[in-house]
Amino acid sequence: MSSGTKWVPLFSTNFLGIFNNNYFKLLIITISVSWFPKENELSLYIVSLASGLFFAPYIFFSPLAGKLSQIMYKKKLIIISRLFEFPLYITGCWGFYIQDLYIVLICIFFLGIVSTLFSPAKYGLIRDIGGNEGISFGTGTLEMLTFFGSIVGPVVASIIADHYNYTLLSLILIGVSILSLLTTLMIKVKESEPLTNVTETINPIYFLIRSFKWAKSYTGMNLIVFGLGIFWMIDGMLQMNLIVHCPNFLKLTNTQMSIIMSVALIGIGLGSYTAGVLSGGKVELILTPIGGIGMTIFLLLTFLIQPANVFVFSLFIFFIALFSGLYMVPLSSYIQTKVEGRKQSNMIAYSNFITFIMLFLASGIFGIISDKFGTNTVFLFLLIIIIVITFVLVKFVPEILERVKKIF
Numbered sequence: 001m002s003s004g005t006k007w008v009p010l011f012s013t014n015f016l017g018i019f020n021n022n023y024f025k026l027l028i029i030t031i032s033v034s035w036f037p038k039e040n041e042l043s044l045y046i047v048s049l050a051s052g053l054f055f056a057p058y059i060f061f062s063p064l065a066g067k068l069s070q071i072m073y074k075k076k077l078i079i080i081s082r083l084f085e086f087p088l089y090i091t092g093c094w095g096f097y098i099q100d101l102y103i104v105l106i107c108i109f110f111l112g113i114v115s116t117l118f119s120p121a122k123y124g125l126i127r128d129i130g131g132n133e134g135i136s137f138g139t140g141t142l143e144m145l146t147f148f149g150s151i152v153g154p155v156v157a158s159i160i161a162d163h164y165n166y167t168l169l170s171l172i173l174i175g176v177s178i179l180s181l182l183t184t185l186m187i188k189v190k191e192s193e194p195l196t197n198v199t200e201t202i203n204p205i206y207f208l209i210r211s212f213k214w215a216k217s218y219t220g221m222n223l224i225v226f227g228l229g230i231f232w233m234i235d236g237m238l239q240m241n242l243i244v245h246c247p248n249f250l251k252l253t254n255t256q257m258s259i260i261m262s263v264a265l266i267g268i269g270l271g272s273y274t275a276g277v278l279s280g281g282k283v284e285l286i287l288t289p290i291g292g293i294g295m296t297i298f299l300l301l302t303f304l305i306q307p308a309n310v311f312v313f314s315l316f317i318f319f320i321a322l323f324s325g326l327y328m329v330p331l332s333s334y335i336q337t338k339v340e341g342r343k344q345s346n347m348i349a350y351s352n353f354i355t356f357i358m359l360f361l362a363s364g365i366f367g368i369i370s371d372k373f374g375t376n377t378v379f380l381f382l383l384i385i386i387i388v389i390t391f392v393l394v395k396f397v398p399e400i401l402e403r404v405k406k407i408f
Contacts, residue, residue, distance in 0.1 A: 006129055007138065009186040011145050013078065014122055016180035017085070018149030019156075021111055024092055024173060025050050026154040028104050029243060030161035030254055035099045045367055046101075047240050052363035053105055055236075057112035058119075058356025063200065063207035065117045066349025070195045074121035074128070075187050081118040082181040085111065089177045093170040116356075120348040126336065127344070128189045136283060139333045140276020144269045144325070150239070151265030158258035200346060204353070211350035218338050220397035225351045227288070228331040230389045233358035234295075234382050235324060238264075240366045242317070245375040250310060260314055267318040271325020283333045286403040291327025292390030295320055299383040306376055327390075334399075 028050045068077055088107050095103030126138035160169050201207050215221040242264070246257035275287050298319040307313040332351075339347040369378050394400055 006188060007141065009183050009188070010122065010125055010129060011141060012183040013082070013180050013187070014142055015145040015149045016176050016183060017082070017115070017118065018146050019153040020085070020089065020173060020176045020180065021054070021115055022150045022153030023157045023176075024089070024104075024111065024153075025054055025108055026157035026243070027096065027160065027169065028101075028108060030157060031096065031164070032099075032101050032104065035101060047243055048363045048367035050105065050108055051236065051240060051366075052360055053109040054112040054115075055356045055359040055363060057109065057116045058352055059360060060204050061113055061116040062120075062349045062353035062356065063204055064202045065120050065352070066207075066346040067198055067200050067202055068117060069120040069124050069349070070198050070200075070346060072194055073191055074124050075184070075189060075191065077121045078118055078125075078184050078187070079181070081114045081121075082177075082184050084114050086174075086177050086181070088114070089173045093173055096169060097166060116352070119352050120346075123332075123336065123348045124344055125187070125189055125191075128191050132337070135336050136279035136329070136333045137276050139336060140272050140274075140279070140329045143329055143332060144272035144276075147235075147268040147272060147321075147325070148265055151261050151268070154239070154243075155258040155261050155265070158254035158261070162254045207350070208353060211346070211353070215347070215350065220399060221335070221338065221347075223393060223397050224331050224334050225354050227389050227393050228328065228335070228351055229354040229358040230385060231324065231328045231331070232355045233362045234385060235268075236359045236362045237366050237378060237382060238320070240363070241370065241375050241378045244370055245378075249306075249375060250308065250313065252310070256310075260310075260317060263314045263318045264321045267321030268325045271322040272329050273325075275326045275329035279330065279333065283330055283337050284403075285330045285334065285397075285400045286407060287326045287330045288328075288400060289390055289394050289404060291323045291325070292386055292393075294323025295327060295386045296383060296390070298323070299379055299386065303376060303379040303383060 029047050032046055088110050092104055092107040095101075095107060122142070123139075126135055126142065130138045156172065160172075201210065212222060215225060239261075242257065242260055246252040246260055247254070252260070271291070275284075275291075278284060278287065298316050302313070302316045302320070305312070305316075307316065335347055335351055336344060365381070366378060369381055394404055
C-alpha cells in the first residue's frame with residue numbers, strides 16, 4: 001500500500017462512523033418532535049436529551065476504553081465496536097418505525113458507549129500507520145473527517161426529515177454501518193504488542209484523579225487536555241445552537257438549515273486540514289492562539305450584529321469554524337506526540353474523559369441558556385469561554401508562550 005493510500009481505510013471508517021452517529025442523533029431531534037403534541041414541552045428538550053445521552057458514556061467508559069487500547073490490538077477493538085453498532089442501528093430503525101422515543105434514545109446511549117471504546121484505538125493507530133512524522137497530518141485529516149462526518153450526517157438527516165422516507169432512512173443507517181465495518185477490515189497496520197501488566201483503574205473517579213496526577217509530569221499537559229475539551233464543548237454547543245437558531249430566528253426549513261451546517265463543514269474541514277499542512281510534520285502550537293483570536297472576532301460579530309441575512313450569518317459561521325480547526329489540531333497533535341507507545345491510549349482516554357464531561361455539561365448549559373435567554377446569548381457564552389481558555393493556554397503553557405514570544 002502506497003504512502004498515501006495507507007491512510008484511506010482508517011480515515012474512511014472514522015468518517016462513516018461519525019456520519020452515522022450524527023445522522024442518527026439528528027434524526028431523533030428532528031423527527032421525534034412530530035411524535036408529540038406541539039404543546040408538549042418535552043419536544044423543546046430533545047436536542048439536549050439526545051446529545052446528553054450520547055456524550056454520557058464517554059464520562060463513565062473512557063477509562064475502560066483507554067485500558068482496552070493497551071491490552072488489545074487496536075484494529076481488533078475497532079472491528080468489535082463496528083460489529084456491536086450493527087444491531088443497534090437495526091433496533092434504531094425499528095424505533096423510528098413504531099415511533100418510540102425511548103427505543104431511539106436507548107440506542108443513542110449505547111452507540112455512545114461503542115463510540116467511546118472506539119476513540120482511543122483510532123487515534124492510537126495514527127502513529128502506527130504514519131510514524132511520528134505522520135502525527136500532524138494524520139491528526140489534522142482525521143479531525144477534518146470527524147467534522148465532515150459530524151456535519152454531513154446532520155445535513156442528510158435534515159433533508160430526510162423534510163422529505164420523510166422511512167425506507168431511505170433505514171437503508172442509509174444500515175448501509176453505512178456495513179461499509180464502516182468493511183473499511184475497518186481493510187486497515188493495514190503493524191501494531192506493537194499489547195501490554196500485559198496494565199494496572200490502570202476503570203473507576204471513572206479514580207481514573208480522573210490518577211490521570212490528572214500523571215499528566216502533571218508532562219509540562220502543560222492538563223491545560224492542553226482541558227483546552228481541547230473546551231474546544232469540543234464550543235463545537236457541540238454551536239451545532240446545537242444552529243439546530244434551534246436557524247428555524248426560530250432565521251425561519252429556515254431543515255433542508256435550508258443543512259446549507260448553514262454545510263458551510264460550517266467546509267470551514268472546519270479547511271481549518272483542520274490547513275493546520276495539519278502548516279504544521280509541516282511537527283506540532284505547531286502557535287496556531288492555537290491564532291485560532292482562538294479568530295473565533296473571538298467572529299463570535300463577537302455574530303452576537304453584536306445578530307445577522308438576519310442568511311449569507312452574512314453563513315459567512316460568520318464559516319470563519320468561526322475555520323479558526324476552530326486551527327485552534328484544535330495542534331492541541332490534539334501535542335497529546336499524541338508527548339506520550340509514547342501504548343501509554344498514548346491512556347492519555348487519549350483521559351482527554352476523551354475531559355472532553356465529554358465538557359460536552360455533557362454543554363448539553364445542559366445549552367438547554368438553560370437557549371430557553372431562558374435565547375439562542376443569540378449562546379454565542380455570547382461561547383465568546384467568553386474561548387477568550388478565557390485562549391488567554392489561559394498562552395499564559396500558562398510554556399511551549400505556547402515561547403512560540404508567541406518568538407513571533408511577536
